[in-house]
Amino acid sequence: MEKLQLIAMVQAYSGIGIGLMIGLGMLGACLGVGIMCSRFLEAAARQPELTDALQGKVFLLLGLIDASFIIGVGLALWFATANPLLGKLV
Numbered sequence: 413m414e415k416l417q418l419i420a421m422v423q424a425y426s427g428i429g430i431g432l433m434i435g436l437g438m439l440g441a442c443l444g445v446g447i448m449c450s451r452f453l454e455a456a457a458r459q460p461e462l463t464d465a466l467q468g469k470v471f472l473l474l475g476l477i478d479a480s481f482i483i484g485v486g487l488a489l490w491f492a493t494a495n496p497l498l499g500k501l502v
Contacts, residue, residue, distance in 0.1 A: 422497050430488045437484035444477045
């Protein structure tokens with residue numbers, strides 16, 4: 413294969429990988445947040461006196477779930493702009 417074809421294939425497969433990283437990360441984060449918040453509301457409805465104690469933990473976990481998705485987006489942007497796999501071909 414020619415060098416240009418190899419570069420084009422690496423970029424095409426990187427684009428597919430980037431889409432999967434962002435798409436599946438978003439899906440997992442949204443499902444995690446939705447399930448966690450629904451369980452928090454169930455717990456608050458059953459025992460209202462624990463709402464204040466659980467609320468801080470819920471916000472901490474929301475931040476951690478969102479942080480993992482943002483790290484995935486950062487890695488995807490890194491592959492989109494400065495693909496380390498192209499360095500092996502050039």
